[in-house]
Amino acid sequence: xxxxxxxxxxxxxxxxxxxxxxxxxxxxxxxxxxxxxxxxxxxxxxxxxxxxxxxxxxxxxxxxxxxxxxxxxxxxxxxxxxxxxxxxxxxxxxxxxxxxxxxxxxxxxxxxxxxxxxxxxxxxxxxxxxxxxxxxxxxxxxxxxxxxxxxxxxxxxxxxxxxxxxxxxxxxxxxxxxxxxxxxxxxxxxxxxxxxxxxxxxxxxxxxxxxxxxxxxxxxxxxxxxxxxxxxxxxxxxxxxxxxxxxxxxxxxxxxxxxxxxxxxxxxxxxxxxxxxxxxxxxxxxxxxxxxxxxxxxxxxxxxxxxxxxxxxxxxxxxxxxxxxxxxxxxxxxxx
Amino acid sequence: xxxxxxxxxxxxxxxxxxxxxxxxxxxxxxxxxxxxxxxxxxxxxxxxxxxxxxxxxxxxxxxxxxxxxxxxxxxxxxxxxxxxxxxxxxxxxxxxxxxxxxxxxxxxxxxxxxxxxxxxxxxxxxxxxxxxxxxxxxxxxxxxxxxxxxxxxxxxxxxxxxxxxxxxxxxxxxxxxxxxxxxxxxxxxxxxxxxxxxxxxxxxxxxxxxxxxxxxxxxxxxxxxxxxxxxxxxxxxxxxxxxxxxx
Numbered sequence: 001x002x003x004x005x006x007x008x009x010x011x012x013x014x015x016x017x018x019x020x021x022x023x024x025x026x027x028x029x030x031x032x033x034x035x036x037x038x039x040x041x042x043x044x045x046x047x048x049x050x051x052x053x054x055x056x057x058x059x060x061x062x063x064x065x066x067x068x069x070x071x072x073x074x075x076x077x078x079x080x081x082x083x084x085x086x087x088x089x090x091x092x093x094x095x096x097x098x099x100x101x102x103x104x105x106x107x108x109x110x111x112x113x114x115x116x117x118x119x120x121x122x123x124x125x126x127x128x129x130x131x132x133x134x135x136x137x138x139x140x141x142x143x144x145x146x147x148x149x150x151x152x153x154x155x156x157x158x159x160x161x162x163x164x165x166x167x168x169x170x171x172x173x174x175x176x177x178x179x180x181x182x183x184x185x186x187x188x189x190x191x192x193x194x195x196x197x198x199x200x201x202x203x204x205x206x207x208x209x210x211x212x213x214x215x216x217x218x219x220x221x222x223x224x225x226x227x228x229x230x231x232x233x234x235x236x237x238x239x240x241x242x243x244x245x246x247x248x249x250x251x252x253x254x255x256x257x258x259x260x261x262x263x264x265x266x267x268x269x270x271x272x273x274x275x276x277x278x279x280x281x282x283x284x285x286x287x288x289x290x291x292x293x294x295x296x297x298x299x300x301x302x303x304x305x306x307x308x309x310x311x312x313x314x315x316x317x318x319x320x321x322x323x324x325x326x327x328x329x330x331x332x333x334x335x336x
Numbered sequence: 337x338x339x340x341x342x343x344x345x346x347x348x349x350x351x352x353x354x355x356x357x358x359x360x361x362x363x364x365x366x367x368x369x370x371x372x373x374x375x376x377x378x379x380x381x382x383x384x385x386x387x388x389x390x391x392x393x394x395x396x397x398x399x400x401x402x403x404x405x406x407x408x409x410x411x412x413x414x415x416x417x418x419x420x421x422x423x424x425x426x427x428x429x430x431x432x433x434x435x436x437x438x439x440x441x442x443x444x445x446x447x448x449x450x451x452x453x454x455x456x457x458x459x460x461x462x463x464x465x466x467x468x469x470x471x472x473x474x475x476x477x478x479x480x481x482x483x484x485x486x487x488x489x490x491x492x493x494x495x496x497x498x499x500x501x502x503x504x505x506x507x508x509x510x511x512x513x514x515x516x517x518x519x520x521x522x523x524x525x526x527x528x529x530x531x532x533x534x535x536x537x538x539x540x541x542x543x544x545x546x547x548x549x550x551x552x553x554x555x556x557x558x559x560x561x562x563x564x565x566x567x568x569x570x571x572x573x574x575x576x577x578x579x580x581x582x583x
Contacts, residue, residue, distance in 0.1 A: 154438075
């Protein structure tokens with residue numbers, strides 16, 4: 001950043017020197033003086049901003065912007081005054097001979113104010129850009145992890161390894177289920193699929209987990225109200241089931257139950273809405289396991305892509321039951 | 337060798353039994369599906385080696401291990417896990433034996449042959465690095481060689497008396513007490529969210545306070561639900577008791 005300040009300052013000095021057309025002889029002398037003044041200003045302002053950083057970094061962006069700008073202007077005023085005083089003292093009057101004290105100050109503040117604002121804006125945008133790059137690379141990874149919980153993968157592998165000896169037919173089926181699920185998970189799932197397909201995938205998933213958890217996992221599907229050809233984003237339900245198992249079933253010795261229910265709400269005047277809710281008995285264990293909130297934010301994002309502003313996912317807990325409710329506009333695949 | 341297999345998933349246990357039989361026909365197995373059962377089995381069967389899953393309902397493997405380490409002659413413990421990013425880092429750094437599921441036979445064999453006993457320092461470090469799963473749900477005490485557990489939710493108070501700390505708790509509706517090895521100070525730190533120090537020698541469960549009574553001689557006594565005698569509140573801890581009772 002400091003390097004950028006030096007470069008910007010020097011460019012400004014050049015512009016200021018070259019701008020007037022009529023002082024050919026003194027130009028290089030002036031450049032030196034102007035550079036000196038500008039570099040002082042630039043570096044002092046950077047220094048002050050660095051010192052300010054710990055005090056203002058916790059405030060809002062507006063506050064930071066205004067306070068940085070004001071401190072730059074303040075530094076400019078102080079340095080201008082100092083410069084004026086020094087120049088008078090050593091009688092370097094070439095530049096300021098024609099100008100009064102106040103004119104000199106106003107002149108500096110005006111130029112400094114404009115350039116300072118531009119420079120701050122430039123650094124702000126650069127900072128935002130860097131954040132965006134970081135966020136993007138991070139999201140890609142999180143996206144993948146939101147789709148695959150490593151726990152699930154390795155536990156399933158272990159189940160298969162065990163079943164291969166004793167019940168090869170079950171092992172075979174689970175491997176097929178796992179393959180089908182992962183084929184969908186690894187696809188860039190930007191598409192809408194029918195409810196019947198989504199339900200099938202979710203049941204494959206539950207099948208795999210049931211091998212592992214046995215009687216501890218019980219699930220009910222109360223989804224007859226959802227038309228089979230209703231369209232929903234692919235793998236919307238599976239991550240919610242995964243969350244329910246991770247937080248509600250696994251931590252309890254006796255396990256728990258999950259209820260998936262759905263309704264088609266066409267009573268309102270507006271377009272019909274599809275509502276799917278997943279509820280699970282929540283673990284009463286002292287400390288909740290750290291889950292990945294990524295699954296939820298991933299679903300939220302995908303709902304927004306498909307139905308901007310019209311779909312939502314909300315979660316709440318009531319009487320030890322945890323609810324995740326997805327609402328979205330009802331769309332359906334045309335009948336073939 | 338007598339081996340205790342602790343895992344909440346039947347399939348995982350089944351696989352280990354198969355592998356262990358292949359390694360040595362003479363191995364004996366016992367199984368447990370969570371930490372509480374594991375402790376019971378260790379008490380009854382005194383296994384040589386425990387294969388301990390980390391994430392389990394009821395009581396997790398790390399806590400069960402903590403309790404087992406209090407026995408005079410604890411079994412060797414080998415942790416097993418399918419995936420635990422943070423726990424694994426901790427194991428690596430503490431050079432603690434662990435096996436990744438699905439476990440390879442050769443790897444298991446090697447672990448059985450070379451397993452060394454955990455020491456308390458290693459275990460403490462593991463706890464520090466895995467705060468999420470290193471809390472205790474029980475307090476353990478050793479009575480005549482067997483390990484005995486008291487659920488934290490059943491405890492009324494801890495009282496320090498000369499050398500020992502006594503814990504008073506509800507045992508199926510009856511007031512019971514036992515001596516434990518923990519110090520009041522460490523208990524106070526560990527259970528700061530649910531227990532409060534009211535005197536140099538007393539730590540009480542916060543949600544069990546009934547009333548605060550002033551005695552004729554000026555002393556303050558705190559009544560707890562289910563505990564007949566009141567406990568003295570020292571002047572130093574009086575304000576924190578009052579603050580708690582107001583909220």
